[in-house]
Amino acid sequence: MKLFQQNHCLICHQAILPDVGWQAIFSIEKEQLICKECERKFEKIDGETCRICSRPLHLLEEKFRHGDLCHDCFRWEGDEEWKGFLTENHSLFLYNDFLKKVMAKFKFRGDYILARGFALYVKELVKNVDTDLFVPIPLSEERLYERGFNQAAAVLREADLPSSEILTRIHSEKQSKKSRNERIHLPQVFNLKHNADIQGKKIILIDDIYTTGSTLRHAAKLLKQAGAESIHSLTIAR
Amino acid sequence: MRFRIENNKLIAGKSFAPNSLRISQFNIIPQPPLNPNFSFNPELQKLLIGKQLLIDDLPYQLEEIQNHYDHGYITFRKGIEYAGKTPVCARCGNNEQQWFAIYPCTRCGEDCLYCRKCLMMGRISECTPLIGWNGPAPDSSLPSKMLEWQGTLSQGQLEASERVKNAILQNKEWLIWAVCGAGKTEVLFAGIEAGLAANKRLCIAAPRTDVVLELTPRLKAAFPNILVASLYSGSTDRHLYAPLTIATTHQLQRFYHAFDAIILDEVDAFPYTVEESLQQAVIQARKQESAMIYLTATPNAKWQKECLSGKRAYTTIPARFHRHPLPIPEFTWCGNWQKRLKKNKLPPNILTWIKKRLDEGKQALIFFPHIPLMEKALPVLWALTPNIEAVHAEDPERKEKVQKMRSKEIALLLTTTILERGVTFPAIDVAVVGAEDGIFLESALVQIAGRAGRSKDHPTGAVTFFHYGKTEAMIKARRQIMSMNREGVKRGLIDL
Ligand SMILES: [Zn+2]
Ligand SMILES: [Zn+2]
Ligand SMILES: [Zn+2]
Ligand SMILES: [Zn+2]
Numbered sequence: 001m002k003l004f005q006q007n008h009c010l011i012c013h014q015a016i017l018p019d020v021g022w023q024a025i026f027s028i029e030k031e032q033l034i035c036k037e038c039e040r041k042f043e044k045i046d047g048e049t050c051r052i053c054s055r056p057l058h059l060l061e062e063k064f065r066h067g068d069l070c071h072d073c074f075r076w077e078g079d080e081e082w083k084g085f086l087t088e089n090h091s092l093f094l095y096n097d098f099l100k101k102v103m104a105k106f107k108f109r110g111d112y113i114l115a116r117g118f119a120l121y122v123k124e125l126v127k128n129v130d131t132d133l134f135v136p137i138p139l140s141e142e143r144l145y146e147r148g149f150n151q152a153a154a155v156l157r158e159a160d161l162p163s164s165e166i167l168t169r170i171h172s173e174k175q176s177k178k179s180r181n182e183r184i185h186l187p188q189v190f191n192l193k194h195n196a197d198i199q200g201k202k203i204i205l206i207d208d209i210y211t212t213g214s215t216l217r218h219a220a221k222l223l224k225q226a227g228a229e230s231i232h233s234l235t236i237a238r
Numbered sequence: 239m240r241f242r243i244e245n246n247k248l249i250a251g252k253s254f255a256p257n258s259l260r261i262s263q264f265n266i267i268p269q270p271p272l273n274p275n276f277s278f279n280p281e282l283q284k285l286l287i288g289k290q291l292l293i294d295d296l297p298y299q300l301e302e303i304q305n306h307y308d309h310g311y312i313t314f315r316k317g318i319e320y321a322g323k324t325p326v327c328a329r330c331g332n333n334e335q336q337w338f339a340i341y342p343c344t345r346c347g348e349d350c351l352y353c354r355k356c357l358m359m360g361r362i363s364e365c366t367p368l369i370g371w372n373g374p375a376p377d378s379s380l381p382s383k384m385l386e387w388q389g390t391l392s393q394g395q396l397e398a399s400e401r402v403k404n405a406i407l408q409n410k411e412w413l414i415w416a417v418c419g420a421g422k423t424e425v426l427f428a429g430i431e432a433g434l435a436a437n438k439r440l441c442i443a444a445p446r447t448d449v450v451l452e453l454t455p456r457l458k459a460a461f462p463n464i465l466v467a468s469l470y471s472g473s474t475d476r477h478l479y480a481p482l483t484i485a486t487t488h489q490l491q492r493f494y495h496a497f498d499a500i501i502l503d504e505v506d507a508f509p510y511t512v513e514e515s516l517q518q519a520v521i522q523a524r525k526q527e528s529a530m531i532y533l534t535a536t537p538n539a540k541w542q543k544e545c546l547s548g549k550r551a552y553t554t555i556p557a558r559f560h561r562h563p564l565p566i567p568e569f570t571w572c573g574n575w576q577k578r579l580k581k582n583k584l585p586p587n588i589l590t591w592i593k594k595r596l597d598e599g600k601q602a603l604i605f606f607p608h609i610p611l612m613e614k615a616l617p618v619l620w621a622l623t624p625n626i627e628a629v630h631a632e633d634p635e636r637k638e639k640v641q642k643m644r645s646k647e648i649a650l651l652l653t654t655t656i657l658e659r660g661v662t663f664p665a666i667d668v669a670v671v672g673a674e675d676g677i678f679l680e681s682a683l684v685q686i687a688g689r690a691g692r693s694k695d696h697p698t699g700a701v702t703f704f705h706y707g708k709t710e711a712m713i714k715a716r717r718q719i720m721s722m723n724r725e726g727v728k729r730g731l732i733d734l
């Protein structure tokens with residue numbers, strides 16, 4: 001039982017004093033993994049958000065809003081080649097400075113165990129969701145070796161959710177420098193493994209950060225065209 | 239990463255070959271004999287000598303690293319070792335369970351235990367080898383005249399300087415116990431020069447980055463023709479091979495059996511005193527046969543005892559270079575000042591003390607035990623003058639505020655123990671409010687008192703400890719200062 005040995009915050013390492021009282025017993029897992037101070041620094045996404053990508057609309061200028069869509073989603077959905085593939089994205093937290101630091105440690109320093117902290121929130125979020133498959137966004141082979149693990153798959157694993165690793169990456173991740181136009185018009189980013197059975201399946205894609213949405217939309221398009229019924233996505237940060 | 243053994247050699251591979259193991263699973267790691275005819279890569283030699291790095295740190299292909307190992311020029315060590323069933327990180331010495339975690343590793347295909355303590359220097363897990371150099375040291379040709387420093391040493395400095403030189407040349411351990419303001423950096427120059435001339439690789443280490451940043455230009459100026467590597471988090475010298483290295487103790491974690499002499503400044507400073515991993519780093523960075531010089535103004539109780547009982551070799555510099563005695567702290571009872579502060583008041587004798595400084599136009603540094611108390615006192619003091627700032631460790635404007643004090647834009651600077659060492663203002667008085675607080679250890683109080691009377695032009699200054707009950711630490715601090723003054727007089731280092 002690792003749960004009870006863990007009495008230091010996963011993020012800041014300070015000792016967590018167990019709460020006494022009934023409430024503490026019900027939320028014991030969360031209490032034991034992340035201290036209150038760190039938890040407070042995560043900003044949950046709430047208020048009015050874009051219908052598709054869950055971007056908080058109040059953070060956008062009026063000219064970048066189109067009804068219940070943000071400007072980016074409006075453009076994607078206005079494009080015949082891309083519309084309708086990604087039904088909806090959910091993101092847990094705003095990508096604030098604190099989360100940027102935690103995420104950098106998780107991804108770039110390879111502090112795998114932080115996945116366990118994120119997993120608590122993911123578990124809670126998907127508790128009542130009806131889905132067939134959870135599909136992590138893959139890393140290239142080279143990047144996977146470098147990092148030692150896939151951060152999206154790690155979160156699924158720590159959340160005790162089955163991870164269906166049916167996608168492979170054909171292009172390298174180094175696309176952040178490319179323009180939006182170039183990213184959209186990349187012919188193929190992912191491949192679907194031949195033995196993957198996704199006919200009529202409801203799929204949730206998992207990724208760490210939603211930035212432009214192009215990665216998720218590439219994956220969604222591929223899966224949808226291969227017969228999946230619907231594609232949602234879930235990211236830690238937005 | 240996984241390894242096989244073939245012909246008594248380790249073979250590293252990225253694929254999971256049959257019979258392959260993780261490096262932590264081998265009982266003995268074979269070391270091929272040095273092949274003197276092998277033409278090794280001199281860049282790799284410079285990068286690796288005296289280091290313990292990860293393959294990820296090296297801008298070379300695995301094949302080249304393997305090849306150097308095959309010819310005996312590179313060593314592989316286990317990144318994680320086991321003491322019985324307890325894992326130990328070979329780089330940072332961590333053996334506490336809460337600082338390890340396990341992940342399903344794509345490099346070795348197994349559940350792999352990794353160290354979280356030194357993660358920021360690159361992840362070390364059970365399948366990670368630490369890479370070192372086993373070949374010859376790079377040839378270094380040094381100029382015949384190295385030391386360009388023109389100053390002169392005080393008599394006290396001169397005596398200590400001789401000791402440092404001997405210790406470095408004879409691989410001894412020596413403590414230099416020098417009072418605040420004695421001028422301990424200059425004391426190192428002769429020893430460094432002699433060490434370099436004897437082809438020794440030297441290191442000055444300190445727990446705090448500030449100290450490294452302050453020492454670097456001074457050493458570079460003293461030794462203008464010697465390459466100096468200055469290592470701290472974010473420095474660009476990370477891979478620079480130099481005869482003289484100045485590093486934070488944290489950075490020493492990348493070194494292994496590297497230095498013929500380490501000079502450790504501020505041995506009593508945080509975080510070195512509480513972080514075993516930093517103490518381990520210093521030990522690992524030394525060659526087996528090497529010298530160790532400790533510098534401090536305030537050795538801890540254990541060391542003081544060892545010195546006085548003859549168990550520790552040491553030399554004191556009991557007097558400042560300007561030959562005036564250290565200001566002796568005055569103890570002034572101020573009652574229950576915290577209670578008064580709750581009512582937004584300060585004890586009258588503290589207010590009088592501060593007012594006197596303001597009237598005379600003398601700057602003062604006032605120490606508080608905790609941030610909330612200090613922040614409560616700040617508005618109370620605004621009634622006397624608006625020219626006050628308060629500073630603490632996490633203050634983003636820390637540098638600016640210290641600069642304001644230095645340029646005399648402000649009259650008073652309130653501070654926590656963060657300014658107890660390192661900063662010098664030429665002509666100030668010093669007060670401690672609540673000197674009875676447990677945070678004010680003997681060493682902290684000696685350092686605080688040592689802020690006053692630093693410059694030749696203003697060699698005196700008042701030091702007052704306002705307290706609500708004298709503590710052992712206060713008494714010991716005063717005793718230490720007085721005994722240094724006595725010794726200084728006796729040795730003729732202080733003019734009366
Ligand atoms: Zn925390
Ligand atoms: Zn949107
Ligand atoms: Zn591994
Ligand atoms: Zn470690």
